[in-house]
Amino acid sequence: MATLRTTPRTILWKLLRDDGIIESADITPVPVISGAPLVVEVATAGVRRLDGFLHGPGGERERLAFEHVESGEAGDLWRAEAVVMAVGIWRARVSARGDAVEDTFTVATEAEAGAVTRIDGFRLAPDPVPEGDELTFTGVLRADAAGVGGRPILLEFRADDEFAWTVITRTETGEDGEFTAVAIAQNSGFWRAEFPGSGTPGSGSHDSGTPGSGPPGTGRGRFADAEALRGSRSAQQHSEVEKNGLYQVSHTVSGQSVRKNATVRHTGTVKKRDSVNDPWSTLNNETAQLFFNGSSTNHKNVTKGKGKYVIKAKAASSGTWGVKISSSANEFAEIRVTVS
Numbered sequence: 001m002a003t004l005r006t007t008p009r010t011i012l013w014k015l016l017r018d019d020g021i022i023e024s025a026d027i028t029p030v031p032v033i034s035g036a037p038l039v040v041e042v043a044t045a046g047v048r049r050l051d052g053f054l055h056g057p058g059g060e061r062e063r064l065a066f067e068h069v070e071s072g073e074a075g076d077l078w079r080a081e082a083v084v085m086a087v088g089i090w091r092a093r094v095s096a097r098g099d100a101v102e103d104t105f106t107v108a109t110e111a112e113a114g115a116v117t118r119i120d121g122f123r124l125a126p127d128p129v130p131e132g133d134e135l136t137f138t139g140v141l142r143a144d145a146a147g148v149g150g151r152p153i154l155l156e157f158r159a160d161d162e163f164a165w166t167v168i169t170r171t172e173t174g175e176d177g178e179f180t181a182v183a184i185a186q187n188s189g190f191w192r193a194e195f196p197g198s199g200t201p202g203s204g205s206h207d208s209g210t211p212g213s214g215p216p217g218t219g220r221g222r223f224a225d226a227e228a229l230r231g232s233r234s235a236q237q238h239s240e241v242e243k244n245g246l247y248q249v250s251h252t253v254s255g256q257s258v259r260k261n262a263t264v265r266h267t268g269t270v271k272k273r274d275s276v277n278d279p280w281s282t283l284n285n286e287t288a289q290l291f292f293n294g295s296s297t298n299h300k301n302v303t304k305g306k307g308k309y310v311i312k313a314k315a316a317s318s319g320t321w322g323v324k325i326s327s328s329a330n331e332f333a334e335i336r337v338t339v340s
Contacts, residue, residue: 020046023164030231043163057088072161114228115145122234148177197231251333282307
């Protein structure tokens with residue numbers, strides 16, 4: 001995270017100047033293949049221009065040319081493509097006027113990358129689903145090689161009109177690659193299943209996060225066993241959540257697996273409607289407060305610019321973080337962060 005943003009007052013000042021925030025950066029494929037195209041997708045809010053560079057293991061430096069590809073009520077999606085050759089751990093740095101994130105990723109040769117995988121038949125049910133009820137996910141991991149049993153599958157979510165993905169739960173495949181997972185329905189939006197890849201030589205973390213905060217995220221691309229399998233993702237599936245309340249809060253964190261006392265950035269959007277039959281609209285000037293394992297903390301922020309909040313907090317122990325807003329007694333959008 002950029003050192004310019006050090007206090008809630010600084011965050012508010014920056015947002016009022018329309019500097020915006022970077023919510024996530026995602027690099028695919030996993031691993032990146034030497035000499036083949038890679039894609040960097042970045043979710044932002046209030047950002048007018050995005051810059052980026054790729055830094056290689058031997059001092060290589062490649063500029064990223066971002067294009068604005070999609071807008072939603074609560075944010076924007078940017079995309080850049082590049083081709084790199086050097087094998088090893090690369091670092092990506094993406095910056096806006098007052099914000100920055102860094103991510104590392106692995107580049108491997110075609111032979112090192114391992115067998116191609118895919119996720120077939122990804123489904124969710126029921127749809128629509130009442131808020132607070134269980135959603136069940138099913139699918140199958142397939143590979144051009146044996147050994148798809150016991151593999152990790154990440155279930156990821158992004159809210160309607162937003163582009164930052166968050167891991168909600170995890171599961172493992174059965175002997176033939178089949179998997180099932182369950183999550184609590186909170187907000188309408190898109191779900192996908194991801195196999196993060198395994199066994200790539202020299203692989204490292206593959207998640208966006210805050211520089212200096214320790215290895216963030218979900219462990220994409222980390223060494224799992226001697227047999228290399230490439231990462232893959234399912235098609236997105238939309239879930240419609242039937243909500244009775246008048247407020248809706250999304251929640252994304254910069255890392256879900258971090259070192260003790262690492263600083264984690266919590267971002268999200270607050271929405272309101274006047275009645276259950278009215279459309280949602282973003283809500284500014286609303287205080288959002290972090291809760292940890294059901295107890296309030298001193299970490300809070302006031303929403304500005306498309307209903308966005310940005311809160312930083314140190315993760316001293318593993319647990320569940322949620323968000324409450326001043327206009328509602330409910331706790332919203334719980335996310336578990338694991339500390340190692």
